[in-house]
Amino acid sequence: MLYQRHFDSVFGYVYKVMQDRETSEDVVQNIFISIWKKPPNLSHPTVLFYLIGAARNQIAKEIRKNKWSKEQLDFIKNTKGICSTDEYLEERETRKLLESGIQKLPAKCRNVFTLSRFSYLSNKQISEKLGISVFTVENHIKRALYLLRQSLEFIVICLVSWC
CATH class of the missing domain: 1.10.10.10 (Winged helix-like DNA-binding domain superfamily/Winged helix DNA-binding domain)
Structure with a gap:
């Protein structure tokens, strides 16, 4: 259910950064496999936020592995996920809560x-x-x-x- 509900959003985010369908599919596949192997303790509002964060981490690993350019790294830092308005608002609110918690x-x-x-x-x-x-x-x-x-x-x- 998690895969079906969030695959498109996570894949869209990863593809926007990677610009390669095959690599993007591999990255997203790795994210969902790691969740399947060791499920995190998440509540509903934090799931998409967690997945986008996991995608950023997987992308960073891929970039380090392949020695991508500084411009590509900067793009990742400034990229937002691709999702619906509700998901975007939910992610933004969760991000505020997380930033508050970090402070x-x-x-x-x-x-x-x-x-x-x-x-x-x-x-x-x-x-x-x-x-x-x-x-x-x-x-x-x-x-x-x-x-x-x-x-x-x-x-x-x-x-x-x-x-």
Whole structure:
């Protein structure tokens, strides 16, 4: 059901960046296979946001693997997903909630998380840049993800109780 509901949006996003049908299909296939193998704990409003984020990460891996140009990397950073108006509004609202949650993280945890998720640095690169161990980087990322999930789950519960 997840695949049928969101394949077109995710594929459209990936294809817009990759400009190659075969590569785009492979990237999207990898996303859904990884979800099938290890399903994340997501609520309905965050599913598309998660999938687009997973697509960005898969695209970044593909680009690193194939040594794409800086222009292509910049394009990815500035690209929005292709989806319906409702999905766009839902994604935008979820993004606001996520950004708010990120701002509430402890400073070091927030710094490590943003370097990992938004600057696409590896754990080793982050540890070298900040002068901390890879284990500490992993712990900061785990803590950030835990706190963000808690924050988003609390908001969803509040919204559901209002309806």
